[in-house]
Amino acid sequence: MPFIKVFLVALVFILNLAIAQPSWAGKxxxxxxxxTEVTQELNQLLTVQNNPEQAGYTPEELQxxxxxxxxxKYVMETAKKRAxxxxxxxxxxxxxxxxxxxxxTQLYFLAAGQITDDDWDCDGIYLPAGTxxxxxxxxxxxxxxxxxxxKFVDGTQSIARTNPTTGAIELNVAPAKVFKAGEGTWLLPTLSQAQIDTQVPSPELID
Incomplete structure (x- = not known):
């Protein structure tokens, strides 16, 4: 009888592991x-689509x-993982x-070749002067x-890569917002890339 109880407990544990949903499931x-911000701006701009100058855009810029x-909007409606x-x-x-x-949200350091764990939301990237x-x-x-x-919207899978020809950092998606010091709520320290290279990568980001 004790063996049967142990077996049943173990079986339930294994089944729970098998059907357990990841932390981001159903998000x-x-x-x-x-x-909310994206849909509000989208709806506002659609109302002036025939008169883009009312929103301060040229027709090409508005499009x-x-x-x-x-x-x-599509990214947030279809994403299955956190950013x-x-x-x-x-x-x-x-x-x-x-x-x-x-x-x-705060500043962390991600080593070359690493991707942030999907238990975290990676909201954006810091780029120092001179980049x-x-x-x-x-x-x-x-x-x-x-x-x-x-800054990227929720659910974005962003990639920052260095172009081997130009040496420039390229982003695979356009950021939703760009902040300078004094704008937004994120801390923007004065760091050079050389100083960033000396930082110890944040291990919690890839656990």
């Missing part, structure tokens, strides 16, 4: 602040902005991340004169 990104917002950042720059990368209900960066797919490299933080 509805359409209930977050990002989704580009609408396309980006529609893409962000993750993949560092393919070959150097240490500053990333902004939070662990839902446990740790607020050559391409902020949009098919865009042109620009050298930053001051540090910036780029």
């Amino acid at each position: 509805d990104f359409t209930k977050g602040t990002d989704y 580009a902005r609408l396309s980006q917002l529609q893409s962000e 993750q950042c993949f560092n393919q720059t070959g150097r240490t990368l500053g990333v902004y991340a939070n662990k839902p209900k446990k740790s607020p 050559q960066v391409v902020l949009t797919p098919n865009g042109e490299p620009q050298e930053l004169t001051e540090a910036i933080a780029v």
Whole structure:
């Protein structure tokens, strides 16, 4: 009888492991602040689509902005994982991340070749002054004169990679927002890439 009880307990434990859902399962990104902001702006711009100057855009600029917002909306409606950042720059990368209900968004350091764990939300990336960066797919490299933080919407699977020809950091998706020091609520320290390279990567991001 004791053996049967032990067997049944073990069987229940194994079944629970087999059917247990990952921490992000069932996550509805359409209930977050990002989704609300994107849909509100999208709806507002659609009302002036025939008169883009009312929103301060040229027709081409308005169409580009609408396309980006529609893409962000689609990401949040279809994403199955929390936002993750993949560092393919070959150097240490500053990333902004939070662990839902446990740790607020702050700056961490992600080693080259690493991706943040899906228990975390990787909200964005820190780029120091002097960085050559391409902020949009098919865009042109620009050298930053001051540090910036780029923010992605919930569910974004972002990749930062270094172009071997130009040496510029390229992003696979356009950021939803770009912050400079004094803008937004994220801390933007004054760090060079050389200083970032000396930082110990944050082990909790990849657990």
